[in-house]
Amino acid sequence: xxxxxxxxxxxxxxxxxxxxxxxxxxxxxxxxxxxxxxxxxxxxxxxxxxxxxxxxxxxxxxxxxxxxxxxxxxxxxxxxxxxxxxxxxxxxxxxxxxxxxxxxxxxxxxxxxxxxxxxxxxxxx
Numbered sequence: 809x810x811x812x813x814x815x816x817x818x819x820x821x822x823x824x825x826x827x828x829x830x831x832x833x834x835x836x837x838x839x840x841x842x843x844x845x846x847x848x849x850x851x852x853x854x855x856x857x858x859x860x861x862x863x864x865x866x867x868x869x870x871x872x873x874x875x876x877x878x879x880x881x882x883x884x885x886x887x888x889x890x891x892x893x894x895x896x897x898x899x900x901x902x903x904x905x906x907x908x909x910x911x912x913x914x915x916x917x918x919x920x921x922x923x924x925x926x927x928x929x930x931x932x933x
Contacts, residue, residue: 810834810922812904817927820894824931828889830904830924836885839906841916844878844889846900846929856902858916859887867916872898894931901926 816828832839843858857878858867866878872891880887891898905920 810836810839810906812906812922812924814902814904814924814927817902817929819930819932822894822896822931822933824894825890825892826894826929827891828902828904828927828929830887830889832885832887832906838908839922840908840910841920842878842880842887842904842906843916843920845903845905845920845923846898847903847926848897848900851900853903855917857889858911860910865912867911867913869917891929894929896931896933898929899931900929902929 811833813831820826840861841858844856845853846856847853855869856872859878859880863880875893877890903926904924906922907920
């Protein structure tokens with residue numbers, strides 16, 4: 809099992825930045841891909857970004873491409889989501905995720921085995 813704990817959420821104004829962190833514990837060697845999802849009020853949960861265990865491959869949702877950056881610290885078993893130029897529509901609960909399989913492209917958008925509890929990000933005007 810892998811346990812995931814998010815941190816770094818909060819309230820920011822549109823145009824500002826925020827960085828989320830996800831700390832993994834347990835059998836972290838079984839998480840070949842790590843990522844982030846989000847769920848806004850009244851909407852379905854959606855994929856945001858993913859990164860391979862080595863950090864060499866990343867994949868982003870079109871809505872955040874160019875504004876968000878996913879990265880990971882191999883030794884700390886932690887990954888991050890740097891969110892710049894935040895928009896009102898980025899308001900959501902953000903979940904860090906992990907799965908046992910490597911993925912590429914659109915295959916990184918589904919099939920996650922482990923989920924964190926979520927952290928709220930609120931962007932105000």
